[in-house]
Amino acid sequence: MRDKIVAGNWKMNLTRQAGLSLVDEIYRGLNLDDTTDVKVVVAPPFPFLFEMRDWINPETLLFLSAQNCHQEKNGAFTGAVSAEMLASYDCTYCIVGHSERREYFGEDDKLINQKIQRLLENSIKPIYCCGESLEERESEKHFEVVAAQIQSAFQGFKKQELLNVVVAYEPVWAIGTGKTATPEQAQEMHAFIRQKLSQVLGDEAEEISILYGGSVKPENAKELFSQKDIDGGLIGGASLNANQFLSIIHSF
Numbered sequence: 001m002r003d004k005i006v007a008g009n010w011k012m013n014l015t016r017q018a019g020l021s022l023v024d025e026i027y028r029g030l031n032l033d034d035t036t037d038v039k040v041v042v043a044p045p046f047p048f049l050f051e052m053r054d055w056i057n058p059e060t061l062l063f064l065s066a067q068n069c070h071q072e073k074n075g076a077f078t079g080a081v082s083a084e085m086l087a088s089y090d091c092t093y094c095i096v097g098h099s100e101r102r103e104y105f106g107e108d109d110k111l112i113n114q115k116i117q118r119l120l121e122n123s124i125k126p127i128y129c130c131g132e133s134l135e136e137r138e139s140e141k142h143f144e145v146v147a148a149q150i151q152s153a154f155q156g157f158k159k160q161e162l163l164n165v166v167v168a169y170e171p172v173w174a175i176g177t178g179k180t181a182t183p184e185q186a187q188e189m190h191a192f193i194r195q196k197l198s199q200v201l202g203d204e205a206e207e208i209s210i211l212y213g214g215s216v217k218p219e220n221a222k223e224l225f226s227q228k229d230i231d232g233g234l235i236g237g238a239s240l241n242a243n244q245f246l247s248i249i250h251s252f
Contacts, residue, residue, distance in 0.1 A: 003209045004225075005166065005232035006249045007041035007065060007127060008239025009095060019048045025242035027055045027062060030249070038232070038252050041065045041093055041127075042239075046081055049089045056090060065093035065127065068101060071114035073121075083118035094119050095234070097129040097153065099172045109152035116153060120161050127166045127234065128153055129213065130193075134173035143192055150196050159201055163208070167193055168234040170213040175236075181214045183223045183230075190229035218244055221251035 014022065023042055030040065043065035044052055056064050066089075070080035086094055096119070097112040116126045130149040132142040146169070154162055169189050174181040190210045198205035212224055213234035224230055232252075238244040 002207055002231050003166075004038045004252055005041060005209050005211055006038060006235065006245075006252075007043060007093070007095075007168075007211065007233070008235050008245055009043045009067060009098070010045060010239060011067070011100070011236065012045060013240055014044070014048075016048060016051070019044050020051060022240065022242055023052055023055045026245060027057075027060065029242060029246040030060050030062065038249055039063055040249055043067050043093070043095055049086075049091065053090050063092040064090060065095060066091050066124075067095050067098070069094050069096070069115055069118060071111055071118060073118060083115075083122040083124055086119075087122040087124055091124055093125045093127050093166070095127045095129065095168075097149075099129060099131060099170050099175070109149050112153050113155060116157070116165065120157075120164060125164050125166055127168050127211070129168045129170050129234070131170035131172050131213070137171070137173045142189070146189065146193065147196055150193065154200070159204070162197075162201060163204060166209045166211065167197075168211040168213045169193060170234070174214040183220070183227055186212050186214065186224060187227035187229055190227065194229050216248060218247035218251070221248040225251050 039061045041063045052064055056062055066086045069083045069086055070077055074082055096115045101107045119126045130146050132145040136142055136145045171181045193210055194205050197208055209231040210229060211232045211234045212230050216233040216235050217238050235248060238248060
């Protein structure tokens with residue numbers, strides 16, 4: 001059975017104290033009877049990782065994620081953070097390939113492939129983000145773009161390694177554009193991604209969790225999560241509000 005996952009990506013937001021207050025609210029708000037089968041992930045900025053460990057508790061299914069890592073094992077890379085460092089902070093997950101990293105920092109899937117390798121070497125599960133732009137969607141290249149992203153990012157990995165990867169589909173065209181991806185559009189791409197994964201993994205592609213990252217809110221979470229191939233969400237803005245984030249979690 002695939003993991004149900006709701007992951008909150010805080011991005012470059014909050015102060016130390018605000019972050020601690022937020023994770024405490026989330027921790028106290030989790031109702032074990034309702035969320036025993038949902039893995040809840042928080043991805044704070046790097047400086048907050050150490051203190052966030054105090055709230056990580058397998059019994060509440062609350063897990064820690066980083067937002068990024070460097071592609072090299074170590075070295076003279078001022079300001080960078082390695083996968084090995086993240087492992088020492090008990091990070092279970094790490095986000096890679098986020099659309100903002102691709103757009104603002106010029107990251108491509110060849111680079112992201114290296115990051116995935118570093119994470120798997122350190123027993124951290126990558127949350128690999130993929131998705132098409134508005135131009136690519138309108139020119140009907142969305143399936144082609146996502147297929148190429150997946151092929152490049154996962155090239156060279158063994159089947160057993162890929163079973164430790166979580167995929168997050170981000171329709172970049174539906175984020176901040178005024179346009180909205182319908183649950184049917186989201187499901188269509190999720191099913192396509194699973195079909196692509198099945199070419200490598202066979203029937204075991206059914207074990208891969210695929211999250212939706214297109215502006216999930218309490219108002220649309222239940223309908224999105226009810227789709228056959230949508231196994232949860234990678235949440236941005238709504239993860240900065242404990243009530244909204246908890247509402248999304250309880251949508252399952």
